[in-house]
Amino acid sequence: MEPLQPLVSMPSIGSPAPDFTAQSTTGPITFADFAPGKWVVFFSHPADFTPVCTTEMSGFAQRQAEFEALNTALLGLSIDSIHSHIAWVNNVREKSGVYFRFPIIADLDMKVSRLYGMLQPGASETAAVRAVFFIDPGHTVRLIMYYPMSVGRNMDEMLRCLQALQFGDQHKVSLPLDWQPGEKVILPAPKTLAQLDARLADDSVEKMDFYLAKTQL
Structure with a gap:
């Protein structure tokens, strides 16, 4: 059985870009x-x-x-x-x-x-x-x-x-599938019960449910 090749090191998302x-x-x-x-x-x-x-x-x-x-x-x-x-x-x-x-x-x-x-x-x-x-x-x-x-x-x-x-x-938003500039963006999900209630009561945003809401910026 051939030995496994060592993993190739590489920067990861969120890591500092290596200097050279x-x-x-x-x-x-x-x-x-x-x-x-x-x-x-x-x-x-x-x-x-x-x-x-x-x-x-x-x-x-x-x-x-x-x-x-x-x-x-x-x-x-x-x-x-x-x-x-x-x-x-x-x-x-x-x-x-x-x-x-x-x-x-x-x-x-x-x-x-x-x-x-x-x-x-x-x-x-x-x-x-x-x-x-x-x-x-x-x-x-x-x-x-x-x-x-x-x-x-x-x-x-x-x-x-x-x-x-x-x-x-x-x-400070996320972007949905196939997003293009000018299209709706995804708002951060509520992190408290107060934010949840505010989201549910907000008719100005497009909601599939409380955790997936889009708006136009």
Whole structure:
């Protein structure tokens, strides 16, 4: 019987985002000092000059302004050299006109990939899977997405999740299935009998029952 592989360590939701210093396509980056006061969407891709990765990175580049409008910086990574990254960025710009202006970390020693649990032994020992970390301005990990190497991400869903996290923080509410900006939100459930009675008597909110009530903000 083969020995069980050790679990891959990774940050969890609510934990501090691990700090690191690495070379990127825009110069050296120390994560603790990166994009102060902003949210960060930190994502990995398996390799430069690969088809799915090219579509994904192009998607980030084409919609970078939408992330920036949400006070969010983009940060990419793959286990390739800085020279490979630069060549790939230039190749895509020449062939499609899409320019990856956001930094892409070179992680040949896999130090950052291991730190963030981007290496999955069942998928590959030498290529990072498609991981996405949503990190708030306090450098707390708020949401994590994982995709296999063969499946591209959904950019609309990433922007929706970012908007939901920020809206929920601002208004202290939760967001229901398929929530989109402008739709009703879920109010916190009552925590006392007085709050329960107030909720039951409140005809201004949409109630399935006392514990599930929606309102328009």
